[in-house]
Amino acid sequence: MLEFKEVYKRYPEFGEALHDVSFHIGRGERVFLTGHSGAGKSTLLKLVAVIERATRGQIVLDGQNITRASNREIPYIRRKLGLIFQDYKLLYDRPVFENVALPLVIAGFNPSEVSRRVRAALGKVGLLSKEKRLPQTLSGGEQQRVGIARAIVHKPDFILADEPTGNLDSEAAQEVMDIFRDFNEIGVTLLIASHDEALISRVGGRVLRLQHGSLAEAQA
Amino acid sequence: MKRQRRRALRQPAPPSRRRRGGPSLGDRLQSYLVLHVQTAKAALRRMRGAPFAMALTLLVIAVTLALPTSFHLLVKNLRMVGGDLEATNEISLYLKPELSNDAGRKLAERLQSHAQIAEARLITKEAGIEQLKAYSGFGEALAMLNFNPLPVVIGIRPKDSLAQPEQVERLVAELKTLPEADLVQSDIQWMHRLHAMLQVAERSFGVLGVLLGAAVVFIIGNTIRLELYGRREEIIVQKLLGATDRFIRRPFLYTGFWFGFLGSVGAWIVVGVMLLVVRAPIQQLNTLYGSDFSLAFLGFRESILLIGGACFLGIAGAYTVLVYHLRDVRPE
Numbered sequence: 001m002l003e004f005k006e007v008y009k010r011y012p013e014f015g016e017a018l019h020d021v022s023f024h025i026g027r028g029e030r031v032f033l034t035g036h037s038g039a040g041k042s043t044l045l046k047l048v049a050v051i052e053r054a055t056r057g058q059i060v061l062d063g064q065n066i067t068r069a070s071n072r073e074i075p076y077i078r079r080k081l082g083l084i085f086q087d088y089k090l091l092y093d094r095p096v097f098e099n100v101a102l103p104l105v106i107a108g109f110n111p112s113e114v115s116r117r118v119r120a121a122l123g124k125v126g127l128l129s130k131e132k133r134l135p136q137t138l139s140g141g142e143q144q145r146v147g148i149a150r151a152i153v154h155k156p157d158f159i160l161a162d163e164p165t166g167n168l169d170s171e172a173a174q175e176v177m178d179i180f181r182d183f184n185e186i187g188v189t190l191l192i193a194s195h196d197e198a199l200i201s202r203v204g205g206r207v208l209r210l211q212h213g214s215l216a217e218a219q220a
Numbered sequence: 221m222k223r224q225r226r227r228a229l230r231q232p233a234p235p236s237r238r239r240r241g242g243p244s245l246g247d248r249l250q251s252y253l254v255l256h257v258q259t260a261k262a263a264l265r266r267m268r269g270a271p272f273a274m275a276l277t278l279l280v281i282a283v284t285l286a287l288p289t290s291f292h293l294l295v296k297n298l299r300m301v302g303g304d305l306e307a308t309n310e311i312s313l314y315l316k317p318e319l320s321n322d323a324g325r326k327l328a329e330r331l332q333s334h335a336q337i338a339e340a341r342l343i344t345k346e347a348g349i350e351q352l353k354a355y356s357g358f359g360e361a362l363a364m365l366n367f368n369p370l371p372v373v374i375g376i377r378p379k380d381s382l383a384q385p386e387q388v389e390r391l392v393a394e395l396k397t398l399p400e401a402d403l404v405q406s407d408i409q410w411m412h413r414l415h416a417m418l419q420v421a422e423r424s425f426g427v428l429g430v431l432l433g434a435a436v437v438f439i440i441g442n443t444i445r446l447e448l449y450g451r452r453e454e455i456i457v458q459k460l461l462g463a464t465d466r467f468i469r470r471p472f473l474y475t476g477f478w479f480g481f482l483g484s485v486g487a488w489i490v491v492g493v494m495l496l497v498v499r500a501p502i503q504q505l506n507t508l509y510g511s512d513f514s515l516a517f518l519g520f521r522e523s524i525l526l527i528g529g530a531c532f533l534g535i536a537g538a539y540t541v542l543v544y545h546l547r548d549v550r551p552e
Binding site for chain 2: 049051072075076077078079081083089090091093102103105106107108109110111113150
């Protein structure tokens with residue numbers, strides 16, 4: 001599903017963020033990416049979503065070498081992914097339904113298909129009754145669940161989450177993790193960056209540990 | 221067509237997508253059209269969300285477009301006045317008084333075959349005096365004369381007289397050298413000046429049109445630029461979710477389109493009102509001069525050209541800004 005081969009990332013301003021990172025994630029795996037803040041977790045996820053480009057090395061996503069992708073190909077790479085952010089990145093001027101519908105509208109689905117899929121996605125995260133609400137009227141946990149619904153509405157094979165529980169209390173965090181586990185169980189590949197070791201060990205899964213930009217260990 | 225095909229090529233349904241039931245081609249076409257209609261509507265709604273700013277921008281665009289449009293109308297109407305003059309414009313060739321009608325007829329026939337003369341019309345001494353009696357009010361006085369004092373006159377209508385004033389002038393000079401000619405009279409100087417003035421007016425109209433067209437592009441571009449920065453977050457989220465540049469540009473292009481469209485309709489109305497305002501005094505002038513001149517408004521094609529051109533300028537303004545500023549709007 002995803003393979004990093006000797007990937008380096010150097011920012012002109014901050015120096016080296018990733019140093020010789022290689023790993024492989026198989027289809028259907030559940031992988032946590034952990035490490036101290038500034039270890040390069042976010043950078044690694046940004047490379048997968050082609051928000052940043054690797055300085056050296058190769059990244060192969062679903063058989064495609066995305067380090068060589070042209071700017072025109074980037075949107076189509078991102079459509080294969082479900083992205084989840086610590087700050088949710090919802091659009092606060094429109095209701096939950098429209099937020100979740102956005103990936104489908106972007107991909108060009110027709111309106112009836114959009115409605116059907118959005119309702120299905122909202123049902124999976126337990127927010128079907130709140131589709132008309134504006135995001136700021138929801139709790140943090142609910143907003144993150146909207147973010148998750150938006151990330152899965154186009155049925156991606158691969159979900160990337162950057163500190164998805166970083167802004168949530170432990171109860172909401174557990175709920176979000178439970179949702180992730182459900183998706184993983186139906187075959188969706190997960191790569192979740194988190195520094196919440198307790199939560200990771202409770203949920204369970206393979207752990208990639210970054211230390212100062214290098215992969216320290218990979219454990220099952 | 222070519223673009224659509226390229227788009228289709230660039231967007232092959234990956235195997236995983238197809239397996240999971242992505243949109244079919246027909247679906248995609250339908251939703252593409254729906255998307256356009258929705259985007260156009262949404263752009264209009266968004267503009268209505270800030271009615272004061274929108275009205276102000278539209279007013280500026282309307283006035284900017286009304287300027288060259290009214291100037292164009294001025295030139296157009298002057299041309300029509302000029303055209304009326306041209307129709308009545310004849311070179312009058314007065315023959316020497318001792319020449320007879322027959323000599324005049326022969327000369328008229330000779331002139332008729334001249335390359336630059338459309339028509340050479342003989343006015344005999346008798347016809348001349350009849351006309352004078354009928355129109356001058358000297359009928360009784362003339363009747364008292366026991367001889368006809370009028371010379372034979374040949375009325376000459378040159379070909380393409382207004383288009384080539386130099387040729388008309390050469391023709392007049394040529395006619396003056398005829399041994400039979402006594403006096404050659406024409407409105408050549410006046411034609412000359414009118415022609416030159418219209419050309420100056422037309423040229424300035426062109427320059428003004430280009431400048432003000434550019435102004436409309438800048439006005440709309442600037443409005444779009446402000447909106448672009450206001451919607452930065454939204455654009456970033458769209459990009460993260462896999463939106464193409466085309467998808468992101470589309471609502472802004474529609475905003476540009478609407479500004480151009482509504483602004484030009486406003487300009488059309490402004491020019492119409494201006495015309496109504498000056499119509500009354502022009503009619504007064506008409507009655508004073510006994511002319512039947514009537515002001516012309518924009519024709520159908522001119523109106524379409526104005527509105528279509530403004531829509532194009534609006535889209536062009538939006539597109540220019542998007543090309544330069546969308547690059548700066550990126551996640552992180």
